[in-house]
């Protein structure tokens with residue numbers, strides 16, 4: 001079981017992603033627990049102000065430290081000791097191994113920034129900062145959903161079969177092989193014969209080769225990180241030769 005708590009100014013944004021498909025089922029089964037808190041509920045003033053103009057001038061608004069820190073502390077005092085994560089494009093890039101690492105915690109508390117940023121002094125109250133990529137979102141909400149989705153897949157009981165997480169892309173640092181389902185012929189395009197052959201050794205070989213080929217063509221950078229067997233290296237040489245020939249023709 002893993003618990004995700006979220007501090008946000010827009011709790012509604014979390015409704016539908018959590019109410020569909022695998023995440024919904026995991027929540028229903030109690031394998032993951034998600035609670036969403038409105039940062040505005042941790043303000044102390046009459047007008048419930050959550051942002052203000054930046055010291056030193058400039059455009060836009062900055063989220064005030066007070067309500068966020070109050071929220072973090074209140075959730076900590078009533079809920080044990082969550083790992084506190086600030087979502088920001090300035091954070092550590094999120095990837096497969098980060099998802100796996102975060103899935104080892106039993107309680108994560110995400111803080112969603114909005115507007116031009118959060119008061120710098122909030123940083124003293126978070127354990128780590130996470131970015132989901134080199135682009136600026138309107139706020140951390142969608143980023144949190146991405147992280148919860150990816151982390152949950154490593155939590156036992158969330159997916160049907162545990163092995164599917166281990167087998168897939170990036171675990172062994174190759175892109176996935178192509179998949180097909182019925183019909184055998186779709187608009188003139190046939191399913192590769194080998195997949196219908198029933199020859200499981202051949203199928204495994206074909207899939208490995210296709211995974212190598214796809215990775216070589218689309219993400220050659222990944223091939224540098226992965227441990228390839230002698231057989232893989234031989235296949236890769238074959239693939240490179242084929243690609244060269246295709247290019248030269």
Ligand code: ADE
Pocket residue numbers: 087088089113130131132133134135136137138139140143
């Ligand atoms: N908030 C805004 N942009 C973000 C990003 N790329 N990653 C995480 N949080 C964000």
